[in-house]
Amino acid sequence: MTTFSYDFKTPAYTGKVDFPTGVFIDGEFKEGGDKTTIDVINPTTGKLITTVSEATTADVDIAVKAAQKAFDTTWGLNASGARRAELLWKLGLLMDDHMEELCALEALDNGKTFGWAKNVDVAFAIQSIKYYAGWADKIQGKVIETDESKLTYTRHEPIGVVGQIIPWNFPLLMMAWKLGPALATGCTIVLKPSEFTPLTALRMCSLIREAGFPPGVVNILVGYGHTVGAAMSSHMDIHKLAFTGSTLVGRKIMESAAKSNLKTVTLELGGKSPNIIFDDADLEQAANWAAHGIFWNHGQACCAGSRIFVQSGIYDKFLAAFAEKTRSIKVGDPFGDDVDQGPQVSQQQFDRIMGYIDSGKQEGATVHVGGKRVGEAGYFIEPTIFTDVTPEMTIVREEIFGPVGVVIKFTDEEDVIRQANDTVYGLAAAVFTQDINRALETAHKLQAGTAWINCVNQLHAQVPFGGFKQSGIGRELGEYALENYTNIKAVHVNLRHRM
Ligand code: NAP
Ligand code: MG
16 A cells, blocks of 8 residues: 655755555555556655556445445434534544645645645635534424324435545645535545545545544545446435536536436536726725736636727737736746745646647737746746737637636626626626715626635635636535435325324
8 A cells, every 4th residue: 555755855844754655445544456556746846756656446335335334324414413523523622733735735736836735725725624613513404384183304414425535736725615615514535635635535535534533534535536436426326416616527427327227416617707906996906906917827727817808098008918928927936935836737738738828829919928838847827918819719718727818808887797607607607886876886796606806716615616607506605505415305294283
């Protein structure tokens, strides 16, 4: 069985880590069914960090059985809400204790900066776990009045064994968004991290055990999508599957669910989010937010504000301010001082993004800023802005999932709303204006699960997040996410036994 030992000696963090990286089933680490391993690559160098045990489809079956046993004996209806809350809170505290270590692992494995991991990923992951600790003993149905001879009420019962498949862009954070509501409601879990970034999920296994969760409540399987992911989505004893990733894979998961046991599926998929800047916006602020919108997490965010619509009266001035802000972004070693942007996550993503940049050039768009690789080693790409784009161009239509934004000039409100909504996606949208009526009217007309006014990329554990159209099904976070993990049962009591 594999383990990972590493000695961090970086400007941002020094310290040793040492933890098992096996397949985590029923509270124990073990070798995967085929005794094979998966290479974990450092995106800063392109070199191997370590190898971790590879889970197989046979391991999925074993994990589901362990999860079912835990559900039937120690979790589900056998653990009170207060108990579930206590363990979730304890897990949050343990994550606090290991915060810097988790940040270092995320920076090493994913390439995001240590500071970013600290302020965003890990901090928000801890908040999310603690937030759902608060819900665990507040999951309740309703008494519904029918007639005087009856008592009718609903129960929100945990679904049972659930599957969760998470991506590589926010590894620990996406794990926390999924674990929180599932554990709070009493479900047991088989979770597959992305094999590109498995280290924080594997570190969490020991913390989950230390927090006192009974064996089998959480099972973590690092494996490939076409094996483990596919086995999970077609499994007859997994009753719900939550997925974050590409629309392509989301589609496959729905298909597998339909062909197997009709498990419920929630999907958090891609986006091509519009960011609309009106003439009367605070120019400096809008330029800063627009850069934050698209270059946040190296552009590897489903809600990235990748289509920036700017009204004609402010266009030139905005573009100058936005370009200046973009040029000031420091790209480099994620552990380095004052670095804003590390490498993209993988060779595959690097190639994809460079391919999109080429397609933009070929289709006649202008590279206004950036457009090139940075350095020789690792997967670094310059923050890039395209101008002179037209609506049919690939870079305007498809999700690039990298630090590449397109700037589009518009004249009137009606026209920009039409263009903003002209996409298969509907995850998020933003509008910048100082006119409150225009702000609200525009926000309400945009087809998106989230609308930001004079800000972008604001996410909170309490606030639901998810997509319209092909950006997904269902909502994560907030009270809304609890619905994903409960079945509603209506109980009818006939008080006097009379027909
Ligand atoms: P992806 O293929 O959708 O991967 C997401 C997760 O799904 C991974 O754990 C993946 O495992 C798994 N998976 C793949 N095939 C599967 C299958 N048949 N059944 C079940 N699970 C399966 O995403 P990607 O290839 O890493 O990235 C490609 C694009 O997806 C990005 O460029 C971006 O546009 C989008 N994306 C969106 C988000 C988001 O937050 N919404 C996150 C990541 C990526 P494997 O890694 O083994 O394939
Ligand atoms: Mg990696």
